[in-house]
Amino acid sequence: MEIPQKLKEYIDNNRGSLPPITDPDEPLQIDSLGLIRLVAFLESDLGYRVEDEELIAENFATLRRLGELLATKTPTAPTAEAKASAQEGIPTFSAKRET
Amino acid sequence: MKTDVLIIGGGPGGAATAMFLVREGIKPVILEQEEFPRYHIGESLTGEGGQVLRRLGFEGEMTKREHPVKHGVRVFGTTGQNSWYVPVSARDKEWNLSFSTTWQVRRSDFDTMMLKEAETRGATVMRGTATKPLLADDGAVRGVTVRWPDGKSEDIETQIVLDCSGQATFLANQRVTGPKYVGSYDKQVAFFSQVTGAVRGPGISGEDAKDNTLIFYAKKFHWAWFIPIDGDVVSVGMVTPRADFLAKKQTPEEFFRNELYDINPEVRKRIPEMNLVEKVHVIPNYSYQVRGFCGKGFICIGDAHRFIDPIFSFGLTVTMREAEFAAPLVREYLEGKRRNGDNPFAEHQVFCEKGIDNLEDMIDLFWEQPFAFATFVYHRYPDQLTDAFAGRIYPTEHQPSPAVVAFRKMLKRTREYDQDVYSVPIGSRFHPERAALWEPNSPVATTEQWMGAR
Numbered sequence: 428m429e430i431p432q433k434l435k436e437y438i439d440n441n442r443g444s445l446p447p448i449t450d451p452d453e454p455l456q457i458d459s460l461g462l463i464r465l466v467a468f469l470e471s472d473l474g475y476r477v478e479d480e481e482l483i484a485e486n487f488a489t490l491r492r493l494g495e496l497l498a499t500k501t502p503t504a505p506t507a508e509a510k511a512s513a514q515e516g517i518p519t520f521s522a523k524r525e526t
Numbered sequence: 527m528k529t530d531v532l533i534i535g536g537g538p539g540g541a542a543t544a545m546f547l548v549r550e551g552i553k554p555v556i557l558e559q560e561e562f563p564r565y566h567i568g569e570s571l572t573g574e575g576g577q578v579l580r581r582l583g584f585e586g587e588m589t590k591r592e593h594p595v596k597h598g599v600r601v602f603g604t605t606g607q608n609s610w611y612v613p614v615s616a617r618d619k620e621w622n623l624s625f626s627t628t629w630q631v632r633r634s635d636f637d638t639m640m641l642k643e644a645e646t647r648g649a650t651v652m653r654g655t656a657t658k659p660l661l662a663d664d665g666a667v668r669g670v671t672v673r674w675p676d677g678k679s680e681d682i683e684t685q686i687v688l689d690c691s692g693q694a695t696f697l698a699n700q701r702v703t704g705p706k707y708v709g710s711y712d713k714q715v716a717f718f719s720q721v722t723g724a725v726r727g728p729g730i731s732g733e734d735a736k737d738n739t740l741i742f743y744a745k746k747f748h749w750a751w752f753i754p755i756d757g758d759v760v761s762v763g764m765v766t767p768r769a770d771f772l773a774k775k776q777t778p779e780e781f782f783r784n785e786l787y788d789i790n791p792e793v794r795k796r797i798p799e800m801n802l803v804e805k806v807h808v809i810p811n812y813s814y815q816v817r818g819f820c821g822k823g824f825i826c827i828g829d830a831h832r833f834i835d836p837i838f839s840f841g842l843t844v845t846m847r848e849a850e851f852a853a854p855l856v857r858e859y860l861e862g863k864r865r866n867g868d869n870p871f872a873e874h875q876v877f878c879e880k881g882i883d884n885l886e887d888m889i890d891l892f893w894e895q896p897f898a899f900a901t902f903v904y905h906r907y908p909d910q911l912t913d914a915f916a917g918r919i920y921p922t923e924h925q926p927s928p929a930v931v932a933f934r935k936m937l938k939r940t941r942e943y944d945q946d947v948y949s950v951p952i953g954s955r956f957h958p959e960r961a962a963l964w965e966p967n968s969p970v971a972t973t974e975q976w977m978g979a980r
Binding site for chain 2: 458459460461462463466467470479480482483484520521
């Protein structure tokens, strides 16, 4: 499974000071909150739907594992609503701010 | 002595029950064995807990007493580098979501305020210890034997006993209820104290609000809490597996002081010095569930029938909500309704079970699959999870929500509600689903054995 260029760039840009990944079996070294943002990026920006059952850290451990996960999927158009959530990087509640 | 309604326990469950009963025109007797004020753990309210206090008319008093205002809960991940935040929220009648606030409380002060106010509003508070239930021929509870502080005993005859005895689980221990099952979080020990000089958030609202609850996650079953209880003092607790504590052969205070900083790097930043201003308390094996907790002449409320895990501070909220639900049913019972059948409060029992089952599924998923859980909170079901964190967990509150449905799917769990009130609950570690959690060298093989002869 070919990793989409946008995804490879996203991962390389979200590993702190670590250099870009060259080995598909190299651990991504993205912490748990980073992985949540990665899921949001996959769903909102790339249009992949990650099933609840697939939300285990092992599926996101290396580029190879991630590629295997995405190989089972067909991306659809990203939704505008979800896009906002991923960009802000914080949970998007529909609630109004307290006054 | 005779009274229509006897409440066992004068904590917030008993006091709230009494105040809701007074609204129904009933003046109960509250039996409390301890002199208030007294120390108690369980210092944080969720959003709906705050709403119960507002409905009881306490908003002004809570503000006047300067109880810390909680805007939300911040959970720090293992490295302390990242956190996720769940705001306290409310729903209006049209189910529109809004951000809200609730309170943190020093329990000695709060519980005293609640009990005194219950008395002011018409309840009678008596110092004494319930020692034995009085049962009618058909098994209905018709009162309790009480031992007064002078050592003398007396029977109090009542139409109904409301067990608000907390983790003492009076009626369950007396085998009036169905079995009391060991829960699945019975292998942890909580150590807790209070500190001064802790570093709170810099803000006045939202994620950085100074009086928010902080949770420091380490790994499965290892975590710590940080709950401001007044302007100076913060309640700090740590939960670890019991085996870790036993292996170190230290006193609880030594263990607490030595291990707290290892939970998460953020702990040291928040608590630069361990100025303990309260002794280190310990509660082991806190997880349990009582089956058949309502029946003829009795209802168990709050911790008197179930406690899962302290992680998300549901204790105070659940007990006060159950008090509110029970009060009109008690009035109807005294009016002579609901006297037929085995259990006059069967519907209430299932209603409460369903609510806490929703919580249990949430807590189980948090522990079993933290990454999936955080993704749900952060990305997938943020609104539904603010509902759950606020304590909107009951069937009348859009539950089970899509989030709870997803939890169950991931836990491969179905919930069924039938008339069998004695079966092993999912929350018991003796449930087949829990087999993997059994301790290999446990001296007790079955819940029945643990219960002893009935």
